[in-house]
Amino acid sequence: MQRSWLLVGVGIMAAGGVAQAQTQITVASVNNPDMVAMQRLTGEFEQAHPDIRVNWVVLPENEIRQRITTDIASSAGQYDVVTVSNYETPIWAQNGWLVPFESLSEEYDEEDLLENLRQGLSFEDKLYALPFYGESSMTYYRKDLFEQAGLEMPERPTWSQMAEFAEQLTDRSNSLYGICLRGLPGWGENIAVFSTMVNAYGGRWFDESWQPQLDSPAWKAAAQTYVDLLENYGPPGVTSNGFTETTTLFAGGHCAMWVDATVAASFLSNPDTSQVADQVGFAQAPMEVTERGASWLYTWALAVPHSSRNQEAAQAFVEWATSKQYIELVGERNGWVSVPPGTRQSTYENQNYRDAASFSPFVLEAIQSADPTQPTQDPVPYTGIQFVAIPQFQSIGTRVGQIMAGILAKQTTVDQGLQQAQTFTLRQMTQGGYIE
Structure with a gap:
């Protein structure tokens, strides 16, 4: 973003x-x-x-x-x-x-x-x-590495499949990481990607009464997957990596897979800016229990x-x-x-x-199919896919992004971190007059 x-x-x-x-x-x-x-x-x-x-x-x-x-x-x-x-x-x-x-x-x-x-x-x-x-967002992957490992990327993978692929493709001795994702805290950085993971796991930021849902099973499942992927198969120092840094990592040949913005397709496909330009493959952003809200707009x-x-x-x-x-x-x-x-x-x-x-029809389809008015599996009172279109979200997303980075840095556990995020969000929504 x-x-x-x-x-x-x-x-x-x-x-x-x-x-x-x-x-x-x-x-x-x-x-x-x-x-x-x-x-x-x-x-x-x-x-x-x-x-x-x-x-x-x-x-x-x-x-x-x-x-x-x-x-x-x-x-x-x-x-x-x-x-x-x-x-x-x-x-x-x-x-x-x-x-x-x-x-x-x-x-x-x-x-x-x-x-x-x-x-x-x-x-x-x-x-x-x-x-x-x-x-929108999409999955980038190295076609040469998949071929060497005998793997095939689905048109739309699941996050569970992404974890299986990442395990087989990681080669830390050669600075090759199975998956790269944004870890830099910020509502437009790590939360942009993580929100779509929550959606894909069937989660939502708020229920129809604006009650925060950040300690729900779907949030915990998405958060555990995010943390496990980056801890086990991601690059070092991930909490310093935003969009720009992760683009550089993939273009330099250090990522087997990456889920991020479709705008990176041109940069990664250009031999003047990417060392792997002729080996970049494209797939839709991963789903898990639902496709709804799995890719942003x-x-x-x-x-x-x-x-x-x-x-x-x-x-x-x-x-x-x-x-x-x-x-x-x-x-x-x-x-x-x-x-x-x-x-x-x-x-x-x-x-x-x-x-x-060559990726242009694929990107256009991803953009046109993203629907901010129906971003989640269950009904919600808001619009927006990787964000919630209310003024309070900037502060909420910023704080939750910091908490997610803290979990990656082992300052707290997934359960403890999400409870902190739930408490903070509940306070913000109460102060904002959304709930009593």
């Missing part, structure tokens, strides 16, 4: 001896490949908009989430463009913190955006953020805060960075396998992309 945003000031540039006002836009971004590519192409935007100057700041995901939330909630006005997701966007729009996109050009083609992403970034039928890339999007002093310039940048033309630009400059995925139907109809990205 990774991001970006903007600081604005006013600069003066001399052109032919005449001073011209120039808006300074600083984009602060998470350090993932697609955002880095956008940073490198910023000159194209500046050439088309000579009155706007774009600067960049790159921060780790957890830090960027904290800074943006603090700035937006306080209306400090430090940022003009913020990177948000389908979690924050409807909540912040309802609070009046974001500016709607109501004047998109005809060329932008809003209807080309994938429907479930448009819905996730809208409030009261207005778009409040534009998707930079979209993703997420989008990194760009939005403009209401506190921005340069809303017009900021919206111009957002429209450029999420346009069909930007996707064409990335394809021409960086290769079609590297274009931001998961946002536009036209991308998946483009023959250049289909030829370069």
